[in-house]
Amino acid sequence: MSWIADPRGPLPSRVYHVRRLIAVLVLVGAGVGISGVISAVPGGVTAKPQATSSDGTISESAACDPAAIVISANTDHDTYAEGELPKLSMTITNSSDVACTIEVGTDKQKYIITSGSDQIWDSTVCQKSTEPFIQEFAAGEAITTNSFEWGRARSDNCDAGTPAVGGGASYQVSVKLGDVVSAEPRQFMLY
Secondary structure, three states: OHHHHOOOOOOOHHHHHHHHHHHHHHHHHHHHHHHHHHHHOOOOOOOOOOEEOOOOOEEOOOEOOHHHEEEEEEEOOOEEOOOOOOEEEEEEEEOOOOOEEEEOOOOOEEEEEEEOOEEEEEHHHHOOOOOOOEEEEOOOOEEEOOOEEOOOOOOOOOOOOOOOOOOOEEEEEEEEEOOEEOOOOEEEEEO
16 A cells, blocks of 8 residues: 555656546546436436526425415407407416415416307317426516417317307406416407
């Protein structure tokens, strides 16, 4: 073991000590990197749900209290000319005074369009696929989902045929996010 304390070679012993120190640090760093990879694997060490915050960083905040989540339905216009398709979205607000996470994926979103007492369209009937997603919200933060076009068709027709509604009628869109329901529908007119 004297070769560790007193290295021999053509270079000064200080060079050999620095090289060995670097080798030890590389080995320790590799061990830390491997444990990080293992914790990122599903079923690994990490057990808390992770969310993406609005600035793109990963967070481990607690889930928002459903009573603190406020949602509202949006349309891109109040009235639509014949053949013009409404774009729908929802605004989700964390009304609490702490940061928390909300499940906001398309697997939790639901849009319902009615005209009077007649239910015209339910997004979950016509939905082809869903994506789960957890989003971190700062205290009081509101985020609006990406908009999508409603093809003016009833749920039993989806968007497969000619539009089944329109012609000077008033419609309302309501939204749900899991068990949270919008307080009031958003009204719009189709011509």
